[in-house]
Amino acid sequence: MAESLLANLLIFARTLRAAGVAVRAGGVPDAIRALADVGLSSRRDVRDVLRAVLVSRHEDLAPFDRLFERFWRVWREPADPDMPRPMGIPKRARTTFSMLAPGASPSEPEQTGAATNDMPVTLQTYSDEQVWRRKDFAAFTSGDFARAQEAMAKLTWSPGLRVTRRWIAGGRRTVDLRRLVRANVKHGGELISVPHRVRRAAPRPLILICDVSGSMEPYTRMLLLFARALAGEHRRIEVFVFSTQLTRVTRQFAGARADAALVRVRDAVRDWSGGTRIGAALHRFNTHWARRVMRRGPVVLLISDGWDLGDPDMLAREVARLQRSAHRLIWLNPLIGSPGYEPLTRGIRAALPFVDDFLSVRDMSSLESLARHLNTLE
Numbered sequence: 001m002a003e004s005l006l007a008n009l010l011i012f013a014r015t016l017r018a019a020g021v022a023v024r025a026g027g028v029p030d031a032i033r034a035l036a037d038v039g040l041s042s043r044r045d046v047r048d049v050l051r052a053v054l055v056s057r058h059e060d061l062a063p064f065d066r067l068f069e070r071f072w073r074v075w076r077e078p079a080d081p082d083m084p085r086p087m088g089i090p091k092r093a094r095t096t097f098s099m100l101a102p103g104a105s106p107s108e109p110e111q112t113g114a115a116t117n118d119m120p121v122t123l124q125t126y127s128d129e130q131v132w133r134r135k136d137f138a139a140f141t142s143g144d145f146a147r148a149q150e151a152m153a154k155l156t157w158s159p160g161l162r163v164t165r166r167w168i169a170g171g172r173r174t175v176d177l178r179r180l181v182r183a184n185v186k187h188g189g190e191l192i193s194v195p196h197r198v199r200r201a202a203p204r205p206l207i208l209i210c211d212v213s214g215s216m217e218p219y220t221r222m223l224l225l226f227a228r229a230l231a232g233e234h235r236r237i238e239v240f241v242f243s244t245q246l247t248r249v250t251r252q253f254a255g256a257r258a259d260a261a262l263v264r265v266r267d268a269v270r271d272w273s274g275g276t277r278i279g280a281a282l283h284r285f286n287t288h289w290a291r292r293v294m295r296r297g298p299v300v301l302l303i304s305d306g307w308d309l310g311d312p313d314m315l316a317r318e319v320a321r322l323q324r325s326a327h328r329l330i331w332l333n334p335l336i337g338s339p340g341y342e343p344l345t346r347g348i349r350a351a352l353p354f355v356d357d358f359l360s361v362r363d364m365s366s367l368e369s370l371a372r373h374l375n376t377l378e
Contacts, residue, residue: 012071016054019063027054034131043072052134058337058360065339133365137334138218145225149258151364152229155371159204159299159328204327204377205236205296209285211304212269213243213276219334219362220273223303224265226367228258238293241265242281243274248289278308278347279315286321297327299377303361305335308347316350323354328377332370336360 009028016023030053038045047068055064135144208227212220227239231253239250252264266272282302300322308315323329331351335341337360343352352358357373360366 012050012067013054015067015071016060016064019067021055021060021063021067022057023054024056030130038131046072048134049131052131061337061339133368134363136362137222138362140222145222148222148364149225149229152226152367153232155229155368157206157230157233157371157374159206159374159377203234203236205238205293205298206230206234207293207298207300207326208237208239209246209282209300209302210239210241211243211276211278212241212272213307214273215276215305215307216334217273219305221262223334223361224262225258226361228253228256228261231261236296236298238289238298240281240285240289241269242278243269243271244277244280245271246281246284246289275309276304276307277310278304278306279310279312279318282318282322283314286318286325290322290325294325299374300326300329301332302329302355303332303334305333306343306345306348306351308345310347312346312350315347316354319351320354323356328356329354330357330359330370330373331355332359332361334360334362337362337366 009031013023013028031050034049034053035046038049040046047065050068051061051064055061132144132147140148208230210223210227212224216223224241231237231239231250237250238248239253240246240248247269249265249268252268253261256264302319302322319329333343333348336343336358343349343358359370359373361370
């Protein structure tokens with residue numbers, strides 16, 4: 001079984017590469033270990049595992065899904081040399097690519113050689129860490145949420161530093177005249193050393209504006225836990241949620257454990273899981289809250305799937321206004337990374353020109369990428 005599985009996966013990897021998919025180095029051995037753990041009975045499980053360990057680029061998801069569906073049909077059918085071959089699948093796949101047939105073996109010497117050239121593979125219990133990191137938040141269980149909280153606590157969320165007006169000793173460029181005069185007086189006018197000063201650096205404020213409308217419900221719990229993780233690490237943070245109207249929930253997160261904070265937030269929001277009015281919510285933020293919380297160059301995280309019932313022109317205006325007030329505006333969308341997803345809604349198309357970064361927030365891997373991105377900001 002191990003040999004046939006390896007041969008079949010090598011064929012699948014070659015087919016993906018022939019279609020232009022950048023198959024990740026070492027992906028085939030990782031796939032074998034993962035499939036040994038999850039099994040081969042569920043098409044969805046097999047697909048999710050192979051996507052997680054073979055595909056590394058968003059643009060490769062669509063061709064991967066297309067080729068996987070074709071190959072899955074071949075796996076499920078008997079190995080029949082007269083069976084019609086689906087277009088685009090190598091001829092050798094008719095007999096060798098049948099993962100569910102334990103007796104199958106490679107039909108070409110080339111495949112054995114390829115297996116030898118790859119790294120040695122042993123079927124062992126596969127740590128599910130990599131597969132779990134790619135698990136969609138919408139499919140999370142209570143155990144996954146607890147595990148995610150532990151993982152987020154280990155990440156560093158640093159949205160960069162800003163230069164303040166305050167001076168501190170240090171540097172080599174700006175002479176500190178006050179200290180220089182005091183030192184000269186102390187030493188009788190004799191110049192002993194020239195003190196310098198630099199502007200003090202402080203962490204940038206962080207502002208979260210999170211969509212809790214009906215379309216976001218599969219992701220709401222995890223994203224609010226994410227907000228709680230940030231609130232627990234940063235003192236300079238403001239959190240807002242919206243559906244059809246905007247609600248400030250910073251106080252609900254303060255000093256509360258994660259589950260208690262989520263209950264407080266839900267109790268404070270009147271339109272929980274309602275319709276979506278992103279433009280109206282941002283207008284409320286820009287006109288009533290921006291002057292209070294947008295000082296000191298904050299990084300703004302706008303979390304939404306972009307399904308807006310309002311006027312797209314209004315959304316574009318308010319996003320542009322928000323971006324002008326922020327040091328950086330990052331739109332986090334849980335649909336990015338979903339098979340076939342394209343940002344084609346009118347609201348998103350109108351707003352994207354005014355967004356600095358348009359990133360995924362659908363699994364732990366995407367949160368890790370976000371943490372790394374924030375750490376690179378200046």
